[in-house]
Amino acid sequence: MTVAESDSNSGTLAVDVRKASLIYNPHEAPVHALSDIDLAIRPGEFVSLIGPSGCGKTTLLRVIADLEHITSGEVLVNGVSPQDARLARAYGYVFQAPGLFPWRTVLGNVKLPLQIHGRSAAECDAIAREQLTRVGLTGFESKYPWQLSGGMQQRVSIARALSFEPRILMMDEPFGALDEITRDRLNEQLQQLWQRERRTVVFVTHSIAEAVYLSSRIVVMSPRPGRIVKVIASPLPDERTLDMRDSAAFVNVAHEVREALAHGHDE
Numbered sequence: 001m002t003v004a005e006s007d008s009n010s011g012t013l014a015v016d017v018r019k020a021s022l023i024y025n026p027h028e029a030p031v032h033a034l035s036d037i038d039l040a041i042r043p044g045e046f047v048s049l050i051g052p053s054g055c056g057k058t059t060l061l062r063v064i065a066d067l068e069h070i071t072s073g074e075v076l077v078n079g080v081s082p083q084d085a086r087l088a089r090a091y092g093y094v095f096q097a098p099g100l101f102p103w104r105t106v107l108g109n110v111k112l113p114l115q116i117h118g119r120s121a122a123e124c125d126a127i128a129r130e131q132l133t134r135v136g137l138t139g140f141e142s143k144y145p146w147q148l149s150g151g152m153q154q155r156v157s158i159a160r161a162l163s164f165e166p167r168i169l170m171m172d173e174p175f176g177a178l179d180e181i182t183r184d185r186l187n188e189q190l191q192q193l194w195q196r197e198r199r200t201v202v203f204v205t206h207s208i209a210e211a212v213y214l215s216s217r218i219v220v221m222s223p224r225p226g227r228i229v230k231v232i233a234s235p236l237p238d239e240r241t242l243d244m245r246d247s248a249a250f251v252n253v254a255h256e257v258r259e260a261l262a263h264g265h266d267e
Helices: 003-010 057-064 082-087 106-116 121-134 150-162 180-197 208-214 242-246 248-266
Strands: 015-024 031-041 046-050 072-077 091-094 168-172 200-205 217-221 228-233
Touching (some): 015 057, 031 057, 031 228, 046 057, 057 072, 057 200, 072 082, 091 150, 106 150, 121 150, 150 168, 180 242, 200 208, 208 242, 208 248, 217 248, 228 248, 242 248
Parallel strands (some): 046 200, 046 217, 091 168, 168 200
Antiparallel strands (some): 015 031
8 A cells, every 4th residue: 555545545635725824024024925825735646836936835835844834824734733744754855955965975864864763773774775776776875975966966865855754755846956858867757756656745846847747736826925826637647758748738738837827927
């Protein structure tokens, strides 16, 4: 049974955001980052947040991860508060930059969260090696981050985020700084990983093609104050290949996303 199937049996939403707003500096020069966000994500979904720079998509991801706190509304993660979900290690978080420690080997970087949580040395080693195998990095355990390409470093970051078997994987533009060829390869590997394990993924991106290729649903956001303009359910089959991007169905979804983005700018 996959993680998603187990969660689905409980009937609990992976993420449930209701009327959430976030205002920075509410008493002096307020900045309205998010406005009345409603979003429900079911276990096992791959949901992308897309919108222009400054629209609040990363802020929304950080709210779900308990890295930012809303001014009003409610947010639940696996049926509990974001803080409780964080303390329960219910999610893994992959940042825009890999954030690897240069003095630790690849294996050492993946082991780190396990060591912090008091797992035995044998468990840390076995789990870290298994996760590196999942992201295609077997044989690179003894390398240091500076010996790896940018794409490989991000795969180490993903392995680290998955090391404690989180039910939700949150990803903040993890491939945005990579060249197109590397990005395509990692998109394909991430899609295959999601197919195998069906973890819930919440993914921030600026790329329409990336959002359409990866997602079961695409959440389009407007410029500040961040609002949800449209939620687009993908008609594409769950199992996808890169050449699918030339299909009429793919182009149609991409066009729908582009139109929603333009509509958000016009409002």
